[in-house]
Amino acid sequence: MSVEENTQEPAAAAAVDGTGEAAAADAVTAAATGTRYPIAPGYRVNVRTGPGTSYRIVRTLPYDQKIPIYCQKPGERVTGPYGTSNLWDNIANGQFVADAYVYTGRDGYIAPRCD
Secondary structure, eight states, rough: OOOOOOSOOOOOOOOOOOOOOHHHHHHHHHHHHOOEEEEETTTOOOSSSSSTTTTTTEEEOTTOOOEEEOOEEEEEEEEEETTEEEEEEETTTEEEEEEGGBBBHHHHSOBBBOO
């Protein structure tokens, strides 16, 4: 079952299935360069304490926000503008957003798995 994890109506989607492999070199490069990834245009996304919609909301990201991704973790499957995925992106200590709302340029892991 999919869950909407936004506060706005969805836009056109591209497939995100969360089954891609992590690219260690890309993750190291992103961490070293301070790469930030954009939230889908027109969306305000909830930041949660864990990888699912049952976790407490910490805050809601404003429109046009760009976020760092320190690591990624599988969790609840969520449908967003970039498809359906069970990946959740760690953007700060104890703060996660659904990857289906983040434009990373590819399906699957782009950062190391969270411990």
